[in-house]
Amino acid sequence: xxxxxxxLPMLVKMAIVVGVLLLLPLPLTWMERKIAAHIQQRPGPMxxxxxxxxxxxxxxxxxxxxxxxxxxxxxxRLFAMAPVVALVPPFLVFTAIPFGDPVQVFGTEVSLxxxxxxxxxxxxxxxxxxxxxGTILAGWASNSKYAVLGSLRSIAQMISYEIPMxxxxxxxxxxxxxxxxxxxxxAQEGLWNVVVQPVGFFVFFVAGxxxxxxxxxxxxxxxxDLGAGYxxxxxxxxxxxxxxxxxxxxxxxxxxxxxxFFGGWKGSPFFLPDTVWFLLKIGFFVWVFMWxxxxxxxxxxxQLMAIGWKVLLPLSLLNILVSGILML
Amino acid sequence: xxxxxxKGTGWIGRLFFFDLLAGLRLTLRYMFSKTVTHRYPDxxxxxxxxxxxxxxxxxxxxxxDVNCVACELCxxxxxxxxxxxxxYENEKGxxxxxxxxxxxxxxxxxxxxxxxxxxxxxxxxxxxEVACDDRPKLVVHLEDLVAAPRxxxxxxxxxxxxxxxxxxxxxxxxxxxxxxxxxWWRHIRKGx
Numbered sequence: 001x002x003x004x005x006x007x008l009p010m011l012v013k014m015a016i017v018v019g020v021l022l023l024l025p026l027p028l029t030w031m032e033r034k035i036a037a038h039i040q041q042r043p044g045p046m047x048x049x050x051x052x053x054x055x056x057x058x059x060x061x062x063x064x065x066x067x068x069x070x071x072x073x074x075x076x077r078l079f080a081m082a083p084v085v086a087l088v089p090p091f092l093v094f095t096a097i098p099f100g101d102p103v104q105v106f107g108t109e110v111s112l113x114x115x116x117x118x119x120x121x122x123x124x125x126x127x128x129x130x131x132x133x134g135t136i137l138a139g140w141a142s143n144s145k146y147a148v149l150g151s152l153r154s155i156a157q158m159i160s161y162e163i164p165m166x167x168x169x170x171x172x173x174x175x176x177x178x179x180x181x182x183x184x185x186x187a188q189e190g191l192w193n194v195v196v197q198p199v200g201f202f203v204f205f206v207a208g209x210x211x212x213x214x215x216x217x218x219x220x221x222x223x224x225d226l227g228a229g230y231x232x233x234x235x236x237x238x239x240x241x242x243x244x245x246x247x248x249x250x251x252x253x254x255x256x257x258x259x260x261f262f263g264g265w266k267g268s269p270f271f272l273p274d275t276v277w278f279l280l281k282i283g284f285f286v287w288v289f290m291w292x293x294x295x296x297x298x299x300x301x302x303q304l305m306a307i308g309w310k311v312l313l314p315l316s317l318l319n320i321l322v323s324g325i326l327m328l
Numbered sequence: 329x330x331x332x333x334x335k336g337t338g339w340i341g342r343l344f345f346f347d348l349l350a351g352l353r354l355t356l357r358y359m360f361s362k363t364v365t366h367r368y369p370d371x372x373x374x375x376x377x378x379x380x381x382x383x384x385x386x387x388x389x390x391x392x393d394v395n396c397v398a399c400e401l402c403x404x405x406x407x408x409x410x411x412x413x414x415x416y417e418n419e420k421g422x423x424x425x426x427x428x429x430x431x432x433x434x435x436x437x438x439x440x441x442x443x444x445x446x447x448x449x450x451x452x453x454x455x456x457e458v459a460c461d462d463r464p465k466l467v468v469h470l471e472d473l474v475a476a477p478r479x480x481x482x483x484x485x486x487x488x489x490x491x492x493x494x495x496x497x498x499x500x501x502x503x504x505x506x507x508x509x510x511x512w513w514r515h516i517r518k519g520x
Contacts, residue, residue, distance in 0.1 A: 039355045043363045047370070295355040296348070 009110050017094055017114060025247040026056040032290050039294045066236035071143060074233065078141035083234070083241035086134020090248035092127045096120040097255050098182050100265045100275040112275060113182070120181040121173065124256065125166055128211065132158040134245065135220060135230045142233035150229025153301065154220030157210055160308035161217075165207035167316035171200040171323040172260045185264030194261040199319040201261040203312050208253040210308070213246070214289055216296040219304060254285030364516060366486060373489035374512065375480055376454045381437045383455035384430055384468075385476035387448060394474060395449035398425040402441035402450055410434035411441060428470040432458050454480050485509035 030045070030053060037044030045052025070079055098113035098120075117123050132155060139151020173179055175196060176187035184193075194201045210217035221229030231242045258264060258281040268277030299307065341347070366372055376382065387395045398415035410433075416426035441450050455477050460466060468476075487509040 035359065038359045038363065041358055041361065041364045043365050043367070046367065291352065291355065291359070295351050 005108070009105075009108070010114070013110075013114055018091070021091060021094060021248060021251075022244070024251060025244050026060065028247045028250075028286065029056045029059065029243075031286070032293075035287065035290045036294050039291075060240070063240045064237055068236045068238065069233075071233050073143045075141040075143065078137050079233075080238075082134050082138035082141055083238045083245075084134075085137055086131065086245040087241050087248075089127050089131040089134075090245050090252055093124050093252050094248075096123045096127075096181065097252070097259070098185070098264075099278060100273075101182075116180070116182065118178070118180045121169060121179045121184070121260075124181075124252075125162070125169070128249070128252065129158070129162055131245070131249065134242075138234065138242070139230040142230075144233050146227040146232045147230050150220045150222075150226045150232070153226075154213065154230060157213070157217065157219060157304060157308075160305060161207045161210040161312070164203050164308065164312035164316045165211060167313070167320060168200045168203035168207065169260055170316075170320050171197045174320075174323055174327060181259050181264075185259055185266060188263040189266045192261065192263040197261065197319070197323065199315055200323075201257075203316045203319065204260065205257060206307070207312055208257065209289070209292065210304070212249045212253050212289070214250065215293040216299050217304060218298060219301060222298055224298075250286060250289055251282065254282045254289065257285050258282055364512075366512070369489060369491045371488065371490070372486050375483050375485055375487050375509065376456065377484040378454070378479055378481075380454045380456075380483065381439045381442075381452040383432070383453055383458055383476055384435075384441070384450055384473055385453050385478055386428065386450055386470070386473040387478075388474060393422075394424065394470070395447045396425050396428065396445075397447045397449070398423050398428075399446060401444040401446065405440045405444040407438060407440065408434045408436055425470060428473060429467050430473065431467050433463055433466040451479070453477055454483055482509060484511070486512045 033055070034044045034052070043051075045055040048054040048058050070076055095114040096117050098111070098116070100112040102109050102111040104110075135154045135158075136151050139147040139149075139154075142148075172184060172193050175193060176184040178184060178187070213220050219229075220226075221231070226232070231239055234242060258278065262281055265274035265278035268274055272280075366374055368374065389395055396413075398413055400413045400415070403409075403411035403413050410431040412427060412429040412431075413425050414427040415423050418424045437452060439452050442452055450473075453476060458466070
């Protein structure tokens, strides 16, 4: 009986998180297409459902019924494995992301996260670093020059930007004296970290864009020069798994930005529930990512490397140094 | 197009990415401005200006007789040889076309037939929905040309319209009667 009482909330939370994450790309694709359209003064999808709201469902049906093609010379086992490998890390990251303070349900305290790790931030950075394996495997297994080029670029990009990303959060960790995300949020009650750590936020945001492989850092899937990059040879359901992973990484980065620099769920106005306030902030960051996507062109490869190593890395080191001196 | 130029901000501008911010400001303005796309053919339809050279029509006189005297000047001047006219003498003793075929698949809508016509018979109207699924259907005959829509007085605006499935090869959208149109250019941003 006791096991059930501890296991049941866990299972329910897991079911909710997995369900929401699996369904999340549907509204996000709609949002992305609408934002793209309105930036270009188009109405976007209008014909399926009210203002095209059912368009993602139609697209999903289309993707699921498409031919599942595997190139003749491809490494079949790796080719089948790669989308799953790409999908696991973004899901795994959400085990460590808190959505609010613990709440009372039927007299028992339920924490609004799957696992309250005291090294949550480290776990997230480590696991999201694994995400690059899906890309590498996909590019290698496809046996296609565009796919290999895309995955090579993505390896270089991920390694270059993971370093400033890791360094940029150290300032936040110093302020909160903890790597536990709930405590980092609790430390921001009153004053958001973005005020104290503007440079840290800037580096984290830019490195995050690069980690998510969004424009202006979407070289691994640059349509103009690589076909579609590492998923050139993928179609149907396997392709949609890559899309799912990409959207989840965007949501994850938005969540991290909010948790680390914008006070998480603290200080919600108008009696808004904390979790709703938190989700609204995440939504805002997702919107900002999409806004960036349809505003900027893509950086050249050497510019990408120069930004990573010559600008962001020194900036993040300087940030650590200055915040360390100020805290002493 | 509106342009974003950032001038005279020096190193401060470069440090704080004034150029990127200007780009973001521009796209943000566009994001909350009106869209310019016609919702054609579901809700509205562009009626071209009167000078537009679209589907041909043949005028008739007060007695309901066609103006055309079958002089064949139009078929002579036609640069793509798409007009076929065969004359005959009707019961009143007038020269009239027995056959007047225009192959719309060949026509380039240059309007030379209109210029050559001595009898003010053939004109090019504002109708542009001539797509169909069979090439022989693109050859229009005399009765089609007589029945084709005349010059529309309300050219140069977007009219409310509705898609009527199976409404024939022309007139995919039919303008709802009495509804006000609008000038499409009103939403277009004029660059500085």
